[in-house]
Amino acid sequence: MSRLSPTVLEFLASGPLAHVVTLGPAGDPHVTLAWVGVEDGEVVIGTLSDQRKLQNLRNDPRIALSFEVGGQIHAGLPSYLVLRGRARVTEGGAPELLQRLAETYIGPGVTFPPMPNPPAGYVTRVTVEKVSGMGDWD
Amino acid sequence: MSRLSPTVLEFLASGPLAHVVTLGPAGDPHVTLAWVGVEDGEVVIGTLSDQRKLQNLRNDPRIALSFEVGGQIHAGLPSYLVLRGRARVTEGGAPELLQRLAETYIGPGVTFPPMPNPPAGYVTRVTVEKVSGMGDWD
Numbered sequence: 001m002s003r004l005s006p007t008v009l010e011f012l013a014s015g016p017l018a019h020v021v022t023l024g025p026a027g028d029p030h031v032t033l034a035w036v037g038v039e040d041g042e043v044v045i046g047t048l049s050d051q052r053k054l055q056n057l058r059n060d061p062r063i064a065l066s067f068e069v070g071g072q073i074h075a076g077l078p079s080y081l082v083l084r085g086r087a088r089v090t091e092g093g094a095p096e097l098l099q100r101l102a103e104t105y106i107g108p109g110v111t112f113p114p115m116p117n118p119p120a121g122y123v124t125r126v127t128v129e130k131v132s133g134m135g136d137w138d
Numbered sequence: 139m140s141r142l143s144p145t146v147l148e149f150l151a152s153g154p155l156a157h158v159v160t161l162g163p164a165g166d167p168h169v170t171l172a173w174v175g176v177e178d179g180e181v182v183i184g185t186l187s188d189q190r191k192l193q194n195l196r197n198d199p200r201i202a203l204s205f206e207v208g209g210q211i212h213a214g215l216p217s218y219l220v221l222r223g224r225a226r227v228t229e230g231g232a233p234e235l236l237q238r239l240a241e242t243y244i245g246p247g248v249t250f251p252p253m254p255n256p257p258a259g260y261v262t263r264v265t266v267e268k269v270s271g272m273g274d275w276d
Contacts, residue, residue: 017215028200031157031159033216064166064168082170
């Protein structure tokens with residue numbers, strides 16, 4: 001497990017969008033976007049329904065999360081962060097996690113998920129093994 | 139091969155950053171960011187040096203490109219576009235492609251690559267097989 005540096009933790013707490021890469025049944029790359037948080041040193045993703053990415057992760061836990069960093073451009077490319085590791089999908093807890101993240105990703109005081117009695121959903125917990133990208137992430 | 143819709147072509151011409159997903163020697167997901175263009179119905183990426191993503195693509199041509207679309211937010215997520223397909227790496231032509239793309243990604247009149255006599259590099263040509271994401275891309 002790679003310790004997440006204070007720089008990485010601060011960036012993740014700012015509400016960046018993760019491009020979540022998982023591997024399909026034939027090992028093909030699959031990408032969706034998601035909010036992320038950090039709990040107990042792991043990157044967490046809340047999902048209300050059993051999406052394809054969760055099915056992929058149960059089959060192959062390898063995952064990559066990539067993020068653009070606004071405002072810092074080098075030769076036409078922004079700084080970016082890539083976290084690679086392994087994920088496990090746990091049941092329940094998605095509404096509570098999403099409500100917490102919504103305060104950052106949408107705004108303070110918002111109610112999310114917006115429906116009453118949302119399903120318990122799933123929390124995906126990512127143990128980061130490699131940190132890369134462009135920028136000073138140490 | 140999937141025909142790229144006018145909506146997708148217009149978006150790609152606007153200079154969005156691609157999160158380029160390739161597969162490492164062990165099938166693990168690898169991500170970097172890149173500029174993209176379109177030539178002859180294929181998505182093209184110019185690279186001056188023989189980067190890891192090119193080595194990956196020679197071993198396994200499967201590729202995914204994901205893009206955030208600014209300004210359109212649904213429940214805290216922007217619209218996004220994911221293109222999946224197969225890539226072939228061709229030699230030469232990178233400086234000319236990068237110069238053309240720099241006019242969009244950096245600005246009109248810029249000289250790029252910024253060094254004299256850049257290497258001929260590589261152009262990666264992606265045949266798109268699947269178009270997905272959030273938004274109306276048909």
